[in-house]
Structure formats: structure tokens, C-alpha cells
Amino acid sequence: MAKRPLILAVDVGTTKVSALVGEARSDGELTVLGIAATPVAGMRRGLVYEVERVALAIRDAVNRANSMAGTDLKEAAVAVNGDHLAVLEGQARIGLKTGTVREEDVEHATHKAAQVAHDTDRETVQVIRRGLAVDGFRGVVDPVGMVAHQLDAEVLVVTGVATVLKNLKRVVTMAGLHPILWVPAPRASADGVLADDEKQIGVVHLDVGGGTTGVTVHRGGHIQYLGVVPLGGESITSDLSVGLGVVSTQAERLKLEYAAVGAERDGTLEVRAVSGQSVKLIAVKELEEIVEARVDEWASMVEQHLSRIEWPKGPAAGVVMTGGGSLLKGLPSYLENRWGWPVRLGVPIGLGGLSDLSRSPGYSVAVGVARAAKSLGFRPQSESWIQRLLQFWMTLWN
Ligand SMILES: Nc1ncnc2c1ncn2[C@@H]1O[C@H](COP(=O)(O)OP(=O)(O)OP(=O)(O)O)[C@@H](O)[C@H]1O
Ligand SMILES: [Mg+2]
Missing domain, CATH: 3.90.640.10 (ATPase, substrate binding domain, subdomain 4)
Known part of the structure; x- marks a missing residue:
């Protein structure tokens, strides 16, 4: 019998650890079977400072999510946060010997595009595909099976400081888990709450946490920018x-x-x-x-990130905020007046099961991490998705 397609997602936040057990449904949605949050001490601005306290909180949140779901999952997809995260752009072109695009060609081009040089003290956290072009035609969503001579891939490579990543890996392992996938928290949060049409027309997402604010910009259906402000x-x-x-x-x-x-x-x-x-x-x-x-200082720091993007008319879908900090009274209208863009609070979407609990904006990262695990390497009914993830996406930290 095929194993149930279950996912354990963990978000080690500055104020709380969230854990979510989900099942990937064949219609592409995520059924939440268990969800829990445990307050944590020992984190600062998204980084681990006290290993044992953080490991205890992870263990507690994961145990509670597992027992709610009736599971005992140990392999986890984990969010990575902190202002050490940085993005680099990469591109690559490959020739197609068979004259047709195969899945392995897409993976090969993406892998080649991800070979961008970065400082030796940094590691790759995640490679995000931004776009594919077939014989120079850009914006192809699924080129597999198309007749062509060349395939181009564009990626964003998210990197983080190696020692910071090692400490996160250490606490997750101390909590009894096997990390199998790392997802940048700002991207996860955006994927937890943004609709495809918002990502298409242009949207800023802010995950306003306790110690950090994740900033992402999507346009043309892809992520264009990712950064973290060390303030929440x-x-x-x-x-x-x-x-x-x-x-x-x-x-x-x-x-x-x-x-x-x-x-x-x-x-x-x-x-x-x-x-x-x-x-x-x-x-x-x-x-x-x-x-x-x-709030004025915080907004100026967010603006420094947004000023790195060129957009004459601003994000057509405006700004979507999540995280506990976004609940400060008056914040959406303050930002609307300051930036002149519509601002709304986001809630996790595309969920079944315990969706009332998981629709809190504080769970957007955990929901997005689960969704990333599902969409990056996961095929329902397949038992080999973990190996596929490990082979292709895990570049990390042995
Ligand atoms: N109603 C509210 N009004 C104002 N602030 C709030 C409200 N509810 C929660 N917060 C604040 O939200 C913050 C916690 O948010 P969240 O749970 O998203 O953070 P986190 O994920 O633990 O941290 P980070 O993402 O920075 O690592 C706390 O500073 C808390 O005071
Ligand atoms: Mg958070």
C-alpha cells in the first residue's frame, strides 16, 4: 500500500515554534491534521541563541502537532529566518540533444543556473526557479514535451551564513527531528497566503514577526525579491x-x-x-x-528593501501582511497613507482539515513550508519524494 503523503513543517520563530502536520491532497490542497505553537525563549531576531531551550520548544510543538494528527513524523521541512538571508540571481542555458524538453533537462538547467559564486562563509538555503525560456521564448510554465533546441533557466539562490544555519540544524536535530528541506521563512509565509493572481500582477508581502520582518516581492508569477528586516x-x-x-x-x-x-x-x-x-x-x-x-523606523527599514525593486506604478495587488506584529492597531491604514498602496492582512489559504486553527496569520510560515515541501519534490502516491528532494534540492550542511 502506498504511504500517505504526510508532511511535517516547522517554523522556529523568535517568540514561538509552530509545527504543522499536513496531508497533500490529490487536488493540490493541503489538509491540516495537526497544528501547535509553543512559546520559545532563546531566540533573537530569528536566530538561535540558547540551543537547549529552543530544542525543548521544538520538541513540544512537534509532539503536540503529531499527537493531534495521530502520527509520529520525524522528517521535517523547516523554515530558515534572519537578516543573514540574501538572494543572488543565476541563469543558465543548455542544448537539448533529443530535440525535446524532458523533465531531467529542466532539472539540469535549473541546477546549472544555481551554480552562482557566493562567499565561502555562506551556504545555499534554497534554489527558487523564477522562469524558463524555450528557444528564447520566456514565460513558459511547463515546457516538458515541447520541441526545442535550447532551454534557459533563471533562478534565485537564497543563501545564509553557514554558522547560523548549522546552529539551526543543531537544535532541530537535538529536538529529535531529521531536517529534509529548508525553506526561507519570508518565502514560505508569502506562499502560505498569496493567491496566484496577486503574484502575477505584483504584490509585496510582509511577515511582521516578533524579532524580524520578512519582505518578499512577487511579479509575473514569480518571486523577484526576498529580504529580512531585523525588527518586529x-x-x-x-x-x-x-x-x-x-x-x-x-x-x-x-x-x-x-x-x-x-x-x-x-x-x-x-x-x-x-x-x-x-x-x-x-x-x-x-x-x-x-x-x-x-513603527516609523521599521517602515523606513522596509522601504530600504523595497527601493531595490524597479516598479514605476508600485505593486498592483498592494501589500499583504502576516505575523503577529501585523495586528498592531492602525498599521494597515498607516502604511496605506505612507506608501499610497492598498494594504491588507493575509490569512493562510488552500487548506482543509483543521483550517480554523491554521488560518491564524501567525501560522502562515508553517503553512508555506508544508506547501513548499509538497510542491518542490512531492508527488502524491509516490514513496520516493524524500529521496528526490534530497538528491536535487538538499545542498546542505554535512
Ligand atoms: N494584537 C496584536 N497587536 C500587536 N502586536 C501583536 C498582536 N498579537 C501579537 N503581536 C505581536 O506579534 C509578535 C509575534 O509575532 P509572530 O508570532 O508572528 O512572531 P515569530 O514568528 O515568533 O517571530 P519572527 O517571525 O520574528 O521570528 C509579538 O511581538 C507580539 O507582541
Ligand atoms: Mg515568524
């Missing part, structure tokens, strides 16, 4: 803590309940002072000024 919602909490003289749990609560950008409210809030005895009065205006200063 945690910095607002720490600014409020320092600026208002409250402990960080109070600062976090103030942020979730009262903080907003562009609200311009008056009045005061009562909070308990650090000692827990006396009551402290906080001017809402002061709280808003602290939030707004950090």
Missing part, C-alpha cells in the same frame, strides 16, 4: 517598557490592548508600577508617540 513587534514592547517604566509583561499587555498607530487619542491609563503596589498614570499620547517612533 518585540521592539515596540521593549520601547514601551523602557519609555513608560513598566515591566515587559505589562508593556506587552499595553501594546496588545491599547497601542495603535495614527490614532491620536488623549486621556490616561492606569497601570500597576513595577513594585506592584502603587498605581501609575500613563498618558495615552506618550504611549502612542513611543509606538509611532518605532
Whole structure:
């Protein structure tokens, strides 16, 4: 009997580890069988700082997702995050001896295009195919079977700092998992929530997490840019803590309940002072000024990434945000005013099963990682997809 096409996806975020067990359906959708998130300490700005604490959180999230699904999966597709991620462009052309494009020709051209030189302290995380051309005709989606002399492939090669990647691999392995695929978190998040027509006409995706913001740009159906800003919602909490003289749990609560950008409210809030005895009065205006200063800095850092893309009219489908940080009140309209593009919150799409749980924007990375595992190497009913993935896509870190 063929094995069920099951996938375990893991996102080791700065504030929480998410794990998802999914089944690839023959109609291309993903059925979520188990999903869990465990708060994590020991991560900073998407990077591992305390190996044991992070490994414990991974183990806990994966155990809970597995038990919900009634599975015991150990082979995992894992998101890679952090501002060390960088992209390089690669192209290659191959001649077609048989006069017809075969699947192995597509793989060969892609593999050749991915041979771009990068610094010796960096490793390839993922090769993303951006486009194929047959005898110079670009934009061919599935050229297998076409009669042609030449095949061109264009790729984006996502690289990361080798030591950072090794630490991530170490915690995942310590948690008892076998990593079989690595997916850049910003790309995974975009794939978790964006529709094909948005990717076609042009869209910016921001995954606003606790310590990072993933930035991707899609246009013409393909990813054009990927970057990570080392700033997320945690910095607002720490600014409020320092600026208002409250402990960080109070600062976090103030942020979730009262903080907003562009609200311009008056009045005061009562909070308990650090000692827990006396009551402290906080001017809402002061709280808003602290939030707004950090959001302004964050938006400027995102703009530095977006300025690397040429688009005279901006992204036709606007900006789609995910991640807990995107839930800051007033953020979409603040950005609409600042950038002049429509901004909306994204939710994971194309899901069956436990989709109510998995539609939270905080699960977009885990959903996208599962989808990447499914679409990169996975064929339903095939038992050899793991070997195919390993052979072709795993360039990593032995
Ligand atoms: N309603 C809300 N309003 C404002 N901020 C929120 C809200 N809900 C969650 N957040 C913030 O979202 C952040 C966590 O987001 P998320 O879970 O996407 O991060 P992460 O994946 O752990 O981190 P990263 O992606 O940076 O590695 C926290 O800073 C949290 O305070
Ligand atoms: Mg995240």
C-alpha cells in the first residue's frame, strides 16, 4: 500500500515554534491534521541563541502537532529566518540533444543556473526557479514535451551564513527531528497566503514577526525579491517598557490592548508600577508617540528593501501582511497613507482539515513550508519524494 503523503513543517520563530502536520491532497490542497505553537525563549531576531531551550520548544510543538494528527513524523521541512538571508540571481542555458524538453533537462538547467559564486562563509538555503525560456521564448510554465533546441533557466539562490544555519540544524536535530528541506521563512509565509493572481500582477508581502520582518516581492508569477528586516513587534514592547517604566509583561499587555498607530487619542491609563503596589498614570499620547517612533523606523527599514525593486506604478495587488506584529492597531491604514498602496492582512489559504486553527496569520510560515515541501519534490502516491528532494534540492550542511 502506498504511504500517505504526510508532511511535517516547522517554523522556529523568535517568540514561538509552530509545527504543522499536513496531508497533500490529490487536488493540490493541503489538509491540516495537526497544528501547535509553543512559546520559545532563546531566540533573537530569528536566530538561535540558547540551543537547549529552543530544542525543548521544538520538541513540544512537534509532539503536540503529531499527537493531534495521530502520527509520529520525524522528517521535517523547516523554515530558515534572519537578516543573514540574501538572494543572488543565476541563469543558465543548455542544448537539448533529443530535440525535446524532458523533465531531467529542466532539472539540469535549473541546477546549472544555481551554480552562482557566493562567499565561502555562506551556504545555499534554497534554489527558487523564477522562469524558463524555450528557444528564447520566456514565460513558459511547463515546457516538458515541447520541441526545442535550447532551454534557459533563471533562478534565485537564497543563501545564509553557514554558522547560523548549522546552529539551526543543531537544535532541530537535538529536538529529535531529521531536517529534509529548508525553506526561507519570508518565502514560505508569502506562499502560505498569496493567491496566484496577486503574484502575477505584483504584490509585496510582509511577515511582521516578533524579532524580524520578512519582505518578499512577487511579479509575473514569480518571486523577484526576498529580504529580512531585523525588527518586529518585540521592539515596540521593549520601547514601551523602557519609555513608560513598566515591566515587559505589562508593556506587552499595553501594546496588545491599547497601542495603535495614527490614532491620536488623549486621556490616561492606569497601570500597576513595577513594585506592584502603587498605581501609575500613563498618558495615552506618550504611549502612542513611543509606538509611532518605532513603527516609523521599521517602515523606513522596509522601504530600504523595497527601493531595490524597479516598479514605476508600485505593486498592483498592494501589500499583504502576516505575523503577529501585523495586528498592531492602525498599521494597515498607516502604511496605506505612507506608501499610497492598498494594504491588507493575509490569512493562510488552500487548506482543509483543521483550517480554523491554521488560518491564524501567525501560522502562515508553517503553512508555506508544508506547501513548499509538497510542491518542490512531492508527488502524491509516490514513496520516493524524500529521496528526490534530497538528491536535487538538499545542498546542505554535512
Ligand atoms: N494584537 C496584536 N497587536 C500587536 N502586536 C501583536 C498582536 N498579537 C501579537 N503581536 C505581536 O506579534 C509578535 C509575534 O509575532 P509572530 O508570532 O508572528 O512572531 P515569530 O514568528 O515568533 O517571530 P519572527 O517571525 O520574528 O521570528 C509579538 O511581538 C507580539 O507582541
Ligand atoms: Mg515568524
